[in-house]
Amino acid sequence: MPLFSIAAVALAAIIGWHIARRLLVRPLVALRREVATYRPGKILSPPATTMSAAQEIAELSEAFHALSRDVARHEQEMQRALADQTRLTREVHHRVKNNLQIISSLISLHWRATEDPGTASAYLSIQRRVDALAVVQRNHYAELEEQKGVSARAVINEIVASLRTSAQIQNARALDINVECDDICLHLDVAAPVAFMTAELADLAISQDMAGMLHISLKFMDDQPGKACLILESPLLRASSIASLRSAELCARVLEGLARQLRTSLNHNAETGRYGVVIPVIV
Structure with a gap:
């Protein structure tokens, strides 16, 4: 049992x-x-x-x-929404790029039609700024798919080429521009002020009735990761070289506004004609 x-x-x-x-x-x-x-x-x-x-x-x-x-x-659903958003973003940037090109072409037509040298210089001055913004928008649109930002070297070199041509047209004299730029990528809201600052100071240099060189440098900062230093320097930008005090004051106000947009301070040495700002970069 x-x-x-x-x-x-x-x-x-x-x-x-x-x-x-x-x-x-x-x-x-x-x-x-x-x-x-x-x-x-x-x-x-x-x-x-x-x-x-x-x-x-x-x-x-x-x-x-x-x-x-x-x-x-x-x-x-999220993938479809993201694809739609990307398509809309590309469309917006494409239209902005085209509109800037149209504005630049209209300015060029008015410049060619005017017979007054002062008016012609004013048109060229405006066109230099519009072209700088158009370069940024064009490069941003081209690299939108990779989402790595705007190549600072490509933007600055393209702007410099346009500035050389514009200086030759306005003064029948080439503006010697030297560029030193690291392989840096910038967000669009940083690239646009950088381009505008470059065009603004180049315009001030071109307006001086003398030959000279403009040096542009954009380098990584070893002591500040994620930052780069933009320097624009020229003998033509010295206080002693600038013929129009009003033009210099207007340029200074514009540069100060652009520096505030970049959330940084503008370093200016009037004796050497040197301008510098520290900007954020994509790392």
């Missing part, structure tokens, strides 16, 4: 283990494997073993499946 009882208990334990393994352990292990491989966007499939599992485990598996389905749907 005791042997029969022991055998009955052992048999019951074995049967209970197999039932627990079939209804609980194996379904939970399968479900854990499926959940462990989950990534956003993937739809979890209820493991086959959970179909014959305990009702609670089967419901848990179905809940995971429904949750992953909802997440995948939301992911697809």
